[in-house]
Amino acid sequence: MTRLNDLEHVLRCELLNPSSSFSIGCFGAIAEFHRAADEPLTDFAPDRLTAATARGALRIDLKASIIALAYETLSGRPGRWQHGVVFCLPQSDAAKNAQSALTELGPDNHAI
Template identity: 40%
Template sequence: MSDLSSLLRDALNDPATGWSLGAFGAIAEFIRDPDEPVVLRGDGPELEARTARGGLRLRPVPAIRPVPYRTRNGGLAVALCLPRHVGAMNRRGVVTELGPDREAIAEADRGTLLFDLGLEVFQTDVCVRSADPATIARLRAVVGTELLAPGNPLPPDLPALSPDRVFIGPFGRIEVSQPIPPPNGRSPEGPHTHVLPKLLAHGRTHAATVPIPDGWVPSLYLSPPAGSHAAWEELGR
């Protein structure tokens, strides 16, 4: 655990590291630029990085199993996995108001209302957060409904509303404060999210190309800098 915590702390401090949290069809990514102002916290049990565009929090736990693997382009990625029986989240199936986001990374956001979008993702609560009265009213109007059901009025308006996205896993979260692109638009540089209904419909915890061992579930991924590849591969043996 100490080796894993040390590698995670080093990765958090390195802006070359990319992070993602979610499942097949719904994922949040946290990336920051080398010269981008960032607030880092790594002197306790939690590791945090926060910029104006988004944030990441990790709470490393002993049950984490790092699974390094090579991507299609030959780079190294690491899936941080938990046993399936402890890796599940709430799997809500309808839009649900959760109240203030008391676990928000920034203290200023801890009174802001959090809504689970009800996507029923096994290892991730896919949520949005807003303090805007008009956005809150729109979200409350669809509480209790299936977001992706035909005719739901909210999805077409989400790009204009662009609430913060908050993806929450068993030992961490990624928050994204950038705009949601329109259906045919491009995701912004830096932190962003993808929710792809056709992929979500498969109900997979991860892509078939990711070699997750049987009985385990990936909770968070990182793409570590090249200088740490050997250490991650050794840890994953």
């Protein structure tokens, strides 16, 4: 297995796990994807790393240059830890198509 295949496998498993949550953000904006244990997936496409419920959807598009870094932080609850993985790109890849002002992008032709 390659490193990218390993990441895809882990993400597939976590997309199916209702205990897992995903957050995507940058300075000034954040999006989150959570689901309850009894909340069914209305769409799951493991070949596309896509999951959807009646409340929202998430698609993950991994790039070959991605770097995954595991971390843990203290929880607000005593004696507990929070665990996570941050996915990073080299600056040159992350800056592609960046806008410096609010910009109309048009319709999302690849919406879930």
